[in-house]
Amino acid sequence: AALVVHSRMGSSFSSSSGHLEKVKEMLKELEDMFATPTHNLVLVAEAMAAEMHAGLASDGGSKLKMLISYVDNLPTGNEEGVFYALDLGGTNFRVLRVHLGGREARVVRQEFEECSIPPHLMLGSSQELFDFIAKALAKFVATEGEEGLHASPSRQRELGFTFSFPVGQTSVASGNLIKWTKGFSVEDAVGQDIVGELTKAMKRAGVDMRVSALVNDTIGTLAGGRYHDKDVIAAVILGTGTNAAYVEKASAIPKWQGLLPKSGDMVINTEWGNFSTLHLPFTELDLALDAESLNPGEQLYEKMISGMYLGELVRRGLCKLAKEASLFGDTVPPKLRTPFILRTPDMSAMHHDTSPNLDVVDKKLKDLFEISNTSIEVRKAIVELCDIVAVRGALLSAAGIVGIIKKLGRDTAESAGEKSVIALDGGLYEHYTKFRICMENTVKELLGPRVFDQVRIEHSNDGSGIGAALLAASHSQYLEVEEI
Numbered sequence: 001a002a003l004v005v006h007s008r009m010g011s012s013f014s015s016s017s018g019h020l021e022k023v024k025e026m027l028k029e030l031e032d033m034f035a036t037p038t039h040n041l042v043l044v045a046e047a048m049a050a051e052m053h054a055g056l057a058s059d060g061g062s063k064l065k066m067l068i069s070y071v072d073n074l075p076t077g078n079e080e081g082v083f084y085a086l087d088l089g090g091t092n093f094r095v096l097r098v099h100l101g102g103r104e105a106r107v108v109r110q111e112f113e114e115c116s117i118p119p120h121l122m123l124g125s126s127q128e129l130f131d132f133i134a135k136a137l138a139k140f141v142a143t144e145g146e147e148g149l150h151a152s153p154s155r156q157r158e159l160g161f162t163f164s165f166p167v168g169q170t171s172v173a174s175g176n177l178i179k180w181t182k183g184f185s186v187e188d189a190v191g192q193d194i195v196g197e198l199t200k201a202m203k204r205a206g207v208d209m210r211v212s213a214l215v216n217d218t219i220g221t222l223a224g225g226r227y228h229d230k231d232v233i234a235a236v237i238l239g240t241g242t243n244a245a246y247v248e249k250a251s252a253i254p255k256w257q258g259l260l261p262k263s264g265d266m267v268i269n270t271e272w273g274n275f276s277t278l279h280l281p282f283t284e285l286d287l288a289l290d291a292e293s294l295n296p297g298e299q300l301y302e303k304m305i306s307g308m309y310l311g312e313l314v315r316r317g318l319c320k321l322a323k324e325a326s327l328f329g330d331t332v333p334p335k336l337r338t339p340f341i342l343r344t345p346d347m348s349a350m351h352h353d354t355s356p357n358l359d360v361v362d363k364k365l366k367d368l369f370e371i372s373n374t375s376i377e378v379r380k381a382i383v384e385l386c387d388i389v390a391v392r393g394a395l396l397s398a399a400g401i402v403g404i405i406k407k408l409g410r411d412t413a414e415s416a417g418e419k420s421v422i423a424l425d426g427g428l429y430e431h432y433t434k435f436r437i438c439m440e441n442t443v444k445e446l447l448g449p450r451v452f453d454q455v456r457i458e459h460s461n462d463g464s465g466i467g468a469a470l471l472a473a474s475h476s477q478y479l480e481v482e483e484i
């Protein structure tokens with residue numbers, strides 16, 4: 001395979017004294033530990049495709065749950081009316097109102113409110129979490145003006161619920177929470193029907209609304225992406241967590257016991273964050289992060305790639321350099337030991353610092369760790385560490401995407417006729433430029449130019465919100481009535 005060429009700050013860092021010599025040596029060790037050469041990426045991609053097959057063959061057949069979404073037809077573009085969407089992600093929570101105007105008008109109007117999820121609710125009770133969501137929804141519904149009433153007169157409002165956690169769907173509008181991921185651990189919600197929990201909370205909050213679709217955010221993004229581009233076949237989220245969904249042939253799902261859908265398609269939520277293979281470059285930093293996480297042994301691929309964890313991996317690398325190479329002098333600055341104090345946005349800001357004296361790095365060190373008077377060489381070492389961690393995440397994300405393309409048999413010159421569009425979203429993808437560029441370049445390197453010509457990676461901004469509203473519309477209770 002072609003040599004993967006990716007941006008590396010690399011050799012700009014030179015040593016001027018003994019301790020810097022040790023820092024440089026250790027950075028080289030870390031670079032070797034994090035290395036994912038091309039032949040490795042090819043094996044990771046092949047392992048992803050194989051695990052996808054295994055996960056479709058039987059429940060428990062793979063670390064990839066390959067969850068059936070019961071979404072067997074994606075939006076047509078004809079959807080009309082006012083629909084609501086709730087989008088519960090790993091960091092943010094949004095309520096949306098979308099006025100759909102059908103094929104011509106498309107999205108007539110979209111309003112939304114976003115807020116960060118109070119951290120204590122991520123570790124509290126199910127009722128506290130869902131009451132918070134329902135109360136925010138009640139407040140937002142109250143702002144609906146005349147327009148909404150005209151668009152959907154005397155109808156019970158309907159809602160698409162985007163829920164960014166693994167759910168064992170029992171229908172398109174019901175499903176039981178399998179486990180929490182990222183920073184959530186609301187124990188009494190595990191195993192519960194998420195729609196049931198929300199419906200009870202909406203009643204308590206006086207909201208008269210029906211949940212007509214419960215979808216993972218990757219499915220919402222896929223639906224939102226397909227709404228604008230018929231060639232969208234998969235969606236990937238690189239946000240607080242990471243995941244992918246794609247359109248599978250219903251006949252290629254041995255574990256599917258239901259009737260084959262008319263469309264012949266079934267959207268699958270791969271839950272690829274839980275992917276694992278021997279070909280992943282596990283380092284001591286990954287093992288320690290996993291052991292001390294809320295979900296040890298779970299989501300190992302996600303913990304190497306996604307926004308919740310990249311900054312934490314850099315922090316752990318800095319601790320190692322401080323302890324073993326005296327990066328910041330004879331002691332380890334106390335704040336450096338605080339888990340998750342270095343968030344990925346901070347890492348990204350340092351990584352993208354183009355100032356001659358790396359002033360952004362200097363400011364972050366002061367603001368976050370109360371570390372000052374660092375030399376330019378130390379700051380360059382920190383940027384180099386950010387690059388090592390980010391590049392590995394980008395390379396592994398690219399290998400995952402190529403794995404899906406392989407699973408769909410679209411990685412060969414024979415399939416060159418078919419366009420394959422991958423809808424991408426998530427705050428990490430959207431804001432971490434070096435990560436995004438490295439990932440996209442790597443997909444191209446791994447597929448080769450001919451096949452890559454038929455593959456497009458598109459940013460589907462906020463696809464999951466619109467997508468959830470579209471899926472609510474296409475599964476509306478009123479739709480059946482009209483059809484009859």
Ligand SMILES: Nc1ncnc2c1ncn2[C@@H]1O[C@H](COP(=O)(O)OP(=O)(O)O)[C@@H](O)[C@H]1O
Pocket residue numbers: 088089090091092093164238239240241306307308344345346348349425426427428431432
């Ligand atoms: N400037 C940034 N640089 C790098 N990563 C970022 C930046 N801003 C946000 N992120 C990452 O994106 C994540 C938020 O992703 P987003 O998709 O917006 O929300 P959610 O994960 O809740 O769906 C954050 O957890 C953070 O890790």
Ligand SMILES: O=P(O)(O)OC[C@H]1O[C@@H](O)[C@H](O)[C@@H](O)[C@@H]1O
Pocket residue numbers: 088089090091163164165166181182216217218237238239240241242243244271273299302426
């Ligand atoms: O949008 P977020 O919060 O980054 O979530 C991305 C993924 O995060 C993973 O942890 C969840 O298991 C997935 O279901 C989800 O799609």
